[in-house]
Amino acid sequence: MMITAPTDVRRITCVGAGVIGGGWVAHFLARGYDVTAWDPAEDAEEKLRRLVDAAWPALTQLGLAEGASRERLTVVGTLEEACAEAQFVQESAPEKLELKRSLLAQLDAATPAGVVIASSTSGYPMTDMQTEAVTPGRLLVGHPFNPPYLIPLVEVVGGEATDEAAVAWASEFYEVAGKSVITMERELPGFIANRLQEALWREALHMVANGEATVKEIDDSITEGPGLRWAFMGPCLTFALAGGEGGMGHMLDHFGPSLKSPWTRLEAPELDKALRDAMVDGCDEAAGDRTIADLVAERDQGVIDVLRATGRLPGQREGGQ
Numbered sequence: 001m002m003i004t005a006p007t008d009v010r011r012i013t014c015v016g017a018g019v020i021g022g023g024w025v026a027h028f029l030a031r032g033y034d035v036t037a038w039d040p041a042e043d044a045e046e047k048l049r050r051l052v053d054a055a056w057p058a059l060t061q062l063g064l065a066e067g068a069s070r071e072r073l074t075v076v077g078t079l080e081e082a083c084a085e086a087q088f089v090q091e092s093a094p095e096k097l098e099l100k101r102s103l104l105a106q107l108d109a110a111t112p113a114g115v116v117i118a119s120s121t122s123g124y125p126m127t128d129m130q131t132e133a134v135t136p137g138r139l140l141v142g143h144p145f146n147p148p149y150l151i152p153l154v155e156v157v158g159g160e161a162t163d164e165a166a167v168a169w170a171s172e173f174y175e176v177a178g179k180s181v182i183t184m185e186r187e188l189p190g191f192i193a194n195r196l197q198e199a200l201w202r203e204a205l206h207m208v209a210n211g212e213a214t215v216k217e218i219d220d221s222i223t224e225g226p227g228l229r230w231a232f233m234g235p236c237l238t239f240a241l242a243g244g245e246g247g248m249g250h251m252l253d254h255f256g257p258s259l260k261s262p263w264t265r266l267e268a269p270e271l272d273k274a275l276r277d278a279m280v281d282g283c284d285e286a287a288g289d290r291t292i293a294d295l296v297a298e299r300d301q302g303v304i305d306v307l308r309a310t311g312r313l314p315g316q317r318e319g320g321q
């Protein structure tokens with residue numbers, strides 16, 4: 001059978017309609033798709049429609065696609081009905097490996113041949129989840145961020161049995177559907193963003209457990225600190241700017257030795273020449289034509305924009321300053 005081109009997809013099936021499945025439904029509806037949803041919970045439809053209604057004002061503010069409507073959501077009673085005419089399936093069931101394995105096999109059996117099925121899993125490699133499917137080549141991970149209707153990123157990665165064509169199709173489809181896609185060439189536990197978030201999270205839990213910092217201090221340390229930069233410039237380029245005009249090279253030469261002591265607690269790799277060079281090269285590549293001065297200006301303007309957007313510019317705070 002002919003597979004629908006990513007640009008021609010009109011009908012999407014969302015399986016599992018909780019926080020993330022419901023968020024996906026809202027996103028796809030806002031982009032003008034017909035969405036069919038299935039979730040075995042008795043109150044699933046009521047909760048899903050409530051979630052979509054709550055998301056709709058934000059989505060309207062961002063701009064709905066032509067023809068987008070909440071009336072294009074159909075909630076059905078069986079998985080088979082949900083998948084029968086799907087042109088793309090997004091699975092967002094609970095994060096339990098055995099459940100995902102058997103559900104993905106059921107979805108594989110119920111979905112027209114060749115149609116791509118993506119799992120929202122936040123950490124399981126597809127290799128471990130596709131083991132029971134008869135045609136595992138169309139199964140892959142499309143990991144979103146909460147809420148999927150506002151946070152653009154989706155990490156796309158296949159498992160050992162996934163066809164490369166399915167990964168390419170999904171990456172193109174998500175882009176067409178308004179997402180920002182990172183297509184990973186190899187599986188990593190936690191993918192990229194969660195691996196980074198988990199490192200931060202692990203340290204947050206250590207600090208709370210040891211009475212070293214409060215939850216508020218931890219949260220404020222990010223929202224009043226590095227989080228402002230991370231909204232528009234990642235941790236590598238922002239640290240390159242810590243090296244002044246010397247960029248990442250100077251940053252590593254200057255701070256590497258002192259930063260190594262907390263790293264060693266975390267069993268980090270040796271900061272050898274290869275790692276240093278990879279970091280410097282990666283930053284140069286990410287910066288492209290932009291000079292350090294360009295990046296400084298971009299970072300500063302970005303911080304101001306984020307402060308304004310979140311009502312934290314001087315004069316915007318409650319009671320003024």
Ligand SMILES: NC(=O)C1=CN([C@@H]2O[C@H](COP(=O)(O)OP(=O)(O)OC[C@H]3O[C@@H](n4cnc5c(N)ncnc54)[C@H](O)[C@@H]3O)[C@@H](O)[C@H]2O)C=CC1
Binds near residue numbers: 016019039091
């Ligand atoms: N909550 C988050 O921030 C994020 C979660 N994810 C991933 O999304 C997936 C769903 O997580 P949440 O939405 O947070 O969970 P949730 O608990 O809010 O929703 C799960 C939904 O799946 C339904 N369900 C239960 N058994 C099912 C089955 N056999 N088949 C289909 N649906 C079934 C439940 O009724 C529930 O509505 C997980 O794989 C999770 O790792 C990914 C990114 C972020």
Ligand SMILES: C[N+](C)(C)CC(=O)CC(=O)[O-]
Binds near residue numbers: 122144
């Ligand atoms: C908490 N979580 C691990 C499920 C979070 C994610 O997977 C991504 C996110 O929304 O931060």
